[in-house]
Amino acid sequence: MIIKSKFKDYEVVITQTDSFIQNISSPLAFYVIDKIVYELYPSLFKHISPEALYLLDATEINKTIDTALDICEKITDIPAKRNTLLISCGGGIVQDVTGFVANIMYRGIKWIFIPTTLLAAADSCIGGKTSLNYKKFKNLLGTFYPPDIIYIYPKFFDTLTPYDYTSGLGEVVKFNVMTGLNGLVNMEQNLEKLLNKDKITIQNFLETSLQFKKYFIEIDEFDKGQRILLNFAHTFGHAFEVTSQYHIPHGSAVAIGMLVANHIAVLRNLLSKEIALRIESLVKGIVILELKKEWFNLDEIIIVIRKDKKQTSTALTAILLNSQFDLAVFNDIKPEEIALSVENIIQNVLNLK
Ligand SMILES: NC(=O)c1ccc[n+]([C@@H]2O[C@H](COP(=O)([O-])OP(=O)(O)OC[C@H]3O[C@@H](n4cnc5c(N)ncnc54)[C@H](O)[C@@H]3O)[C@@H](O)[C@H]2O)c1
Ligand SMILES: [Zn+2]
Structure with a gap:
């Protein structure tokens, strides 16, 4: 499925191939991965070096500008800079934070999103919104910045808790x-x-x-x-x-x-x-x-x-x-x-x- 956008048209690909993350890896890649997902699927991420990796504890309390800046800080330490390819893997929280980072870092770097929740795959992955919570306000800060491509790997849903899975069913x-x-x-x-x-x-x-x-x-x-x-x-x-x-x-x-x-x-x-x-x-x-x-x-x-x-x-x-x-x-x-x-x-x- 191709989504038409003023930024660039982008594609949603549904894949069943276990090695898909390895296949999209690049020396320029920096990964932001949901901590739980990283621990549940070690074989998918074993090629990633620690310098190019940020594990995000996906809670609403962490969906803040501070977390976004913390990721920016880590990206400035890697050599790629402007050519960095941000690869983001997680649910809507990881998406919201990384989309924001990809947008502000060097005024916009390429990013790939890999939704791991039903909610992110069925809803949030397209549309290009990035959102951060600010003080008591939900999603108050944000921009539009769609990913360059989205890979949906439905096997991720197997490990969702019933609580998170049924939340996705809500949308x-x-x-x-x-x-x-x-x-x-x-x-x-x-x-x-x-x-x-x-x-x-x-x-x-x-x-x-x-x-x-x-x-x-x-x-x-x-x-x-x-x-x-x-x-x-x-x-x-x-x-x-x-x-x-x-x-x-x-x-x-x-x-x-x-x-x-x-x-x-x-x-x-x-x-x-x-x-x-x-x-x-x-x-x-x-x-x-x-x-x-x-x-x-x-x-x-x-x-x-x-x-x-x-x-x-x-x-x-x-x-x-x-x-x-x-x-x-x-x-x-x-x-x-x-x-x-x-x-x-x-x-x-x-x-x-
Ligand atoms: N940008 C948008 O357009 C948009 C649209 C809708 C919702 N949202 C935002 O998305 C957020 C909700 O996202 P969500 O429901 O995808 O969940 P989430 O990112 O809050 O994750 C929920 C929990 O599931 C865990 N998890 C993620 N993938 C897993 C997997 N495959 N197996 C086991 N555990 C896994 C996470 O670690 C977390 O504990 C909200 O902050 C909401 O505001 C954004
Ligand atoms: Zn929603």
Whole structure:
């Protein structure tokens, strides 16, 4: 799959070849690798010398400018400099940090991204966004800087914890719901197979998710127009990540965010209860982590939403779905509506007492 970009067109390659990392290695390469992945797959990385390697402890707390600068510092020690090829291997956190580094280092060096989580492979690897957390704000700092090429090696998903794997499914469910009734039905019919990590099913959903995202990022690469629709469920999802102090991973937070958006849409008579319930049942199937009520502090949620970078005025903005599966931006969302819907979701859907 080729993604058209103002920077350069770039390709997504799905590979099953165990030696693919070795095959792309170069004397100019500098590697940033997720520490857990490096330990789980020693044979894939044995050719890498310690001077050309940075192991990243992939936590939201480390997704900062300090970590980015630490990597820059290490790159300045290697001889390649401007010709450095940054090879980044990990999930969305490693991607966000390395994309940022590749962009600012010598005003932009080449980089290759190898997603190792379902979320990164099915969603974040394309689109070119780089993001860092700043103080209490999720993804506040960032740029656009797509990789030169992306290699997806689905075997990486075998070792994901159920918690991280199902977080990735959160974004996959979101994409499918956004595509319309067929997407919803497709998801309902295949959820069990996806939960059982059926290889062919995963690959099909990977491709359709990326294909769906490709449409939006190609028409609006810099997020000035239609791409904002991809933010469906994220206004609330980002808030839950922050108010749970990142105990709720990104994709799971987005899945719960979708329930809140849908509840508001039902109250506004935009979305039928029947569709909302079908989506709810999918989300319940994939949010497996034990949620705590204190992660959903209503006052804090509203404060965080107000500070979200997508909010441009005093009224709150969110994207809502209707019964025809059209998405639209609403700039008149009231804090009371959000509070009511979050309350309903945590009590009646997630059963948090
Ligand atoms: N840039 C974008 O467009 C974009 C889009 C969506 C999400 N994001 C960001 O992505 C981040 C979430 O990324 P994520 O869900 O990919 O996970 P992650 O990078 O947070 O990794 C989750 C955990 O899985 C581990 N891990 C990674 N690959 C593994 C493997 N193959 N086997 C076992 N463990 C593995 C990591 O070490 C980590 O502990 C969030 O910070 C989110 O904001 C960015
Ligand atoms: Zn997301």
